[in-house]
Amino acid sequence: MRVIVIGRGTVGSAVQKLLGESGHEAVVVSRSSGGLRADISDSKSLKELFERVGPFDAVACAAANVFRRELSQTAREQWAQSIQSKGMGQINVVRAALPHIADGGSFTLVSGVLSIEFMHAGTIGTTINHLVEGFVRGAAVELPRGVRINCVSPTVLTESVAYHAYFAGFTPVPAREVALAYLRAMVTPMTGRILKLHKTDS
């Protein structure tokens, strides 16, 4: 497979490494580093990316920014930026890539544990994760040409030590395990699935 990996953070890098080890080609796209750049909050930059990147079989989206702020203190701009990035940003990736992706190709988006764990200052995260998961479940039914779509929902990463205090009481997951879920979503026939890389008690 030739896979467009969007995001050069801990998850994106782990996906890139695993794809390489598994005999696939990873084409890494980032907002701010490397040769191929695109900003998922900017539809035009995504359109240009997929027009010039050549044929591909899968898109793995691992770019995701949301604000963490107490609900009563959240500002309009923080909601708007979170939606534009992790929310509509990922939807825009699918919309821009859809005319170019191979028949039977797959999209893998990212949500996160805040979908089902509700935290102080976490409402924006919970809301955006639900938006992404809702899109994946709805789009799975509508995508043409056998194109599939799934979502990986990681908890806090073992490697993201700076976030461990906020996620006190959560079992961290290594980025490689998250990358394995991306690969599984790409190489099996699943569609409309939310792959949860965290323990669920409910």
Add this chain to the structure above:
Amino acid sequence: MRVIVIGRGTVGSAVQKLLGESGHEAVVVSRSSGGLRADISDSKSLKELFERVGPFDAVACAAANVFRRELSQTAREQWAQSIQSKGMGQINVVRAALPHIADGGSFTLVSGVLSIEFMHAGTIGTTINHLVEGFVRGAAVELPRGVRINCVSPTVLTESVAYHAYFAGFTPVPAREVALAYLRAMVTPMTGRILKLHKTDS
């Protein structure tokens, strides 16, 4: 209770009627008719509304517009307007009303059956409903002063005959049953609940 009812459509009217029958005061707000007007897609008009409307115990939001369009044909503007209306619009209602609502007051938002039933041309609806339900579940944990928040998820209404063909195979629900769910969300201590006015097979 004094309840701000946002929306003068079939659901909003049924909520208004039921509140009156139950000895509560309904203050109806609409975008385009009546004395009290506000547009939930416009944060400024919501801020002005809640500053001038006087004390209230609950907000029932029954205003909800999303586009129905095949995913591969959806335009940026249709996504943006759907998010601004039923999605961020309802979040903006909560944010604008929160400084003014009574201690222990309640918000009741609206999602819909497309959260769990995935339809041709329904992905925008599914996505926005998930956004709303995610916000409700996250916000329930964060709201101060004992303020509660819940969500009513109706299927197609018995009264909305024009939509019955699109929802072929669904059992319609009378608007009065939907209104009862709004009232139940207001008068019981529940918070973070999604009240589903439809059959779930999964």
